[in-house]
Amino acid sequence: MRRLSARVIITVVVVCLGMAVAVGFLARQKLADADQYSSVGSGLVALFGFLVVAGGGVATVIRFVTQRARVDDRPGLVGDVGDLDLGVAVAIHSPHAISGVIPLYIGRSIDDELREAVKRGGFVLVHGEGPAGKTRTAVVAINNARRGQPLWRPAGPDELRKLAEAPVPRHGAVVWLDRLERFLGPDGLDLATLDRLTRDQRLAVVATIRDEQIAAIRSAPAAGAPPGTDVLSGMPGHRWFKIDRFLTPEEWAAAPDDTRYDPRLEQAYHAREGFGEYLVAGRALLDRWLVGGGPLYAVGSALVSAAVDCARAGLRGPVPVEVLEKLLPRYLADPWYGRTDLPTVADGLAWATTRVLGASSCLWPVPGGYLASEQLVGPVRALSRRPGPPVQDAVWPLVYELAAGDDGELRSIAANAVQEERTDWAERIARPMAEAGDAEAAAFLACLLVMEKRWDDAIEWGRRSAQAGSTRGMIIYGMALGTRFGELEAEVWLQAAAERGDLSGAFVLGEIAMNRGDRAAAKSWWRRGAEAGELDAKFALALLMEDDDDPAYARLLGELVMADHPEALTEFGARALRAGEVTMAAGVLMRAADRGSVTALYHLGVHAMLTEGDGDRAILCWREAAERGHVPAMTGLSLLLTAADPAESDVWLRKAAELGEPQAVELLNERRQR
The missing domain is CATH 1.25.40.10 (Tetratricopeptide repeat domain)
Known part of the structure; x- marks a missing residue:
């Protein structure tokens, strides 16, 4: 019986855990090697709005929900709440612009379809790479489709959960969440919460998310991914609306005539960094952080670097001032290290929170500390696949201490530790959780052990996870067994997981079928995986369909190219x-x-x-x-x-x-x- 190679096992386990590993050695040298599917990761943005149409009086409902759910002290109506309050970024300053801090809106090709989707209700996701204009596009769609309806903006996962549980009328409502990753905590958005919110199909849940964050979630071992990420994998494709970083020539040609009075817009259209990023000063912000001189720059940029590394390490919350102060010496450049005449930390933070071109700043002050701008974290994460400075050693114990007692933060740090090749910290976080009986943590730990080829331990923790009912654990357990006893054992457990609705192993099940010459079974598994959103299975299916002279392969391949x-x-x-x-x-x-x-x-x-x-x-x-x-x-x-x-x-x-x-x-x- 064929045994699964260590490379295949590791690859598949990482795929099955959401690390989206690339397809390898497909038919007739279509692809020469298997590569890990990784995609940068940087900054998930989420938007939700909740409209309550009260049959017995809006004021009564508002009082009830604010008392029970404490979602927002001042819920408003769609169209009355300003764009800035909904998360639209301030644009770069221009003395010649007549449209103020938010320029005139230039329509995107998806506007009509997006508006109709919001009008129909349900969960609608606007996504794109970096600051492409997702928030602005989503706000325009909501204003056009639901103007005058009640608008709710929960501040975090707890408020969102309370809102879902509050017995308020939902017909015609819109829920709006800013930065989706903040709502994917242990008590936040998951499929069950989403179902409660959208039971009335006229309620619209509108969200935006960065592609970098989608990639980070998909590339993280599932057990370490934020709870609630099943919302992304469970949403059908027609609910996804992608915004490109660059305006198309057709979109620019259709722009209102008044745009010629705002020079920012034409400059953004031609900008190499993209339309939205130019407007919110992404390039200038990077330059402020990375290019400069003098003692104030040395302190300010070092504080920014420390905060960026905390975010890279997986800390989603703010970095307290005292932590930044501890890290400061480690991020000072050589000429400044050890000097006693440098500006104070307060001076450095003032520099770091100064807005660039009237738009974003490197650090944002929030209750409890400071957050690094996603416009800085995103590019650094995108470069993490190539040789570059790792997250400094001193960061890991500090973020670990900050996350103590918060399982969601700990899982986030563990997942990012894997991405940063710090499996020691990932294991340090996961092992106590697994030993305490957390089946998903056991699956995560088994994944780490497989990656390090510690097969006996991987089999043991995979077995514990599988027997505790984790479908991810079933997949890991089966694949680890396959390294010792052959493909049959892997197939048994992968099929068990598939029967429970987890088709992460569909690609491998198809390969096993192909290895024994059963093309029909392989095609069936790959088709099922493709329908479940497994991109590797979809790619294998496209190549198999091409071999069979099925012209539909071109459509599948095109969809995969569009999905990057x-x-x-x-x-x-x-x-x-x-x-x-x-x-x-x-x-x-x-x-x-x-x-x-x-x-x-x-x-x-x-x-x-x-x-x-x-x-x-x-x-x-x-x-x-x-x-x-x-x-x-x-x-x-x-x-x-x-x-x-x-x-x-x-x-x-x-x-x-x-x-x-x-x-x-x-x-x-x-x-x-x-």
């Missing part, structure tokens, strides 16, 4: 490269590489050599791909380094040959015979 699935982007870019569409290929492959695809890096090296003859750029791409385990890149890198660095060339050639790459084996034999 890294392997689909890589496949699409490689095909464009083979077809001679080099410009398109380069753009798509760069998107795939930015989302963690090692194979895309390899193809970018091929692109550099074939279209530009740029060996230096090819070396950069292939070296990074080789260091991340891409075997063909090792061979290509060895060939390019033959003359420039024979010693390094031999190292990569031997490594590729040891991994069984045929061309490397042949070349190595030739070199030995010289």
Whole structure:
């Protein structure tokens, strides 16, 4: 009986736990290697509005809900609450703008469909990369679809839960949450709470979320992900509305004539960082943090760096001043470290909270401390896949201490510790929770142990989790057993999880079926996984459908490309490269590489050599791909380094040959015979 390789097991477990690992070795060399599906992560924004149409008097209902749910001391009506109060960001200042701190709205292509979805009711999600304008677009849709209806803005998960439980009329209501991740705590939004809110289908729940945060949730082991993230996986695709960072030429051409009186808008349209990010000073904010000089800049930027690292470590709440003060010396640059004549922490915080161009600031003061701007945290998380400064060691014990007693914060820190390759801290958090009987923590711990190839312990904790009823634990337990006893044991537990509605293992179940020659069963599992939102299963299904000459494969592949699935982007870019569409290929492959695809890096090296003859750029791409385990890149890198660095060339050639790459084996034999 075939045994599952350690690499497949690790890959699948991470997929099953929401880490969205890429598809590997699909039919007929459609894809050369498996890469971890990662996508940056940075800053979830959430929006909800709750409208109460009171049959017996609005004032009575308002008094009742504020007493019982304490959602908002001053609930308003849609259209009466200002855009700034609903979370729309202040735009950069311009002395020539006539429209004030919030520019004129430029319509997006999804506006009509979004408005109709809000009008129909239910859960509606507006998502996009970074500050793309999601909040503004959602606010406009709500104002157009539900003007005059009651509006509620719960401040956190507790208030949201109380609102869902309050016996108030729901017909025609809208619930609005700002920054969705704040509402996914242990007592916050989950499928059950959402069902209670939307039992009356005329109630509209409107949310916005950053793609970086969606990726972070999906890439985190499920047991460490914030509770309530099943809301994202359980929502049908027609409820998702994506906002692009850049305005399309058609959207810009359709802009109102008055936009010509606001120079900010045209500048934002052409800005390299994107329309929304330019308007809210994203680039200028990064420059303020990273570029400067003098003692005040040294202290202020160090405090910002400390707060950013706390967020990267998974702390969702504010960082107290005393913690920032403890971390300050570790973030001061060498010329300033140890000096006693520096500005005070208060001075540094004043610098860090100064608004840039009249819009955002690096740090935001909130009750209990300071929050780092998501416009800073997001880009740093996006770069975390590449070599760069890790979260400093001193941060982990401090955020751990701050999160003590808060399971939601602890799970968030554990999940981020995995992303930051600090599995020691992830295990330190998860093990006590697992030993206390938390089945999901046991599944998380088993996942960590699988990643570290500690198979016996992984099997033990997977067994405990599975027997306690965790479907994630069933998946991990089955996959860990598969490393020792073959695919049959893995299949039994993956099927058990699937019967309980968890199709995270659908991709592997399809691969097992293919390994025994059952294409029909493989197609069935991949189709079920695709329908459940499992992107790897959907990608495998698309390639299988292409093999079967089913033209519907193109639609699936296109949907995956639009969803920024890294392997689909890589496949699409490689095909464009083979077809001679080099410009398109380069753009798509760069998107795939930015989302963690090692194979895309390899193809970018091929692109550099074939279209530009740029060996230096090819070396950069292939070296990074080789260091991340891409075997063909090792061979290509060895060939390019033959003359420039024979010693390094031999190292990569031997490594590729040891991994069984045929061309490397042949070349190595030739070199030995010289």
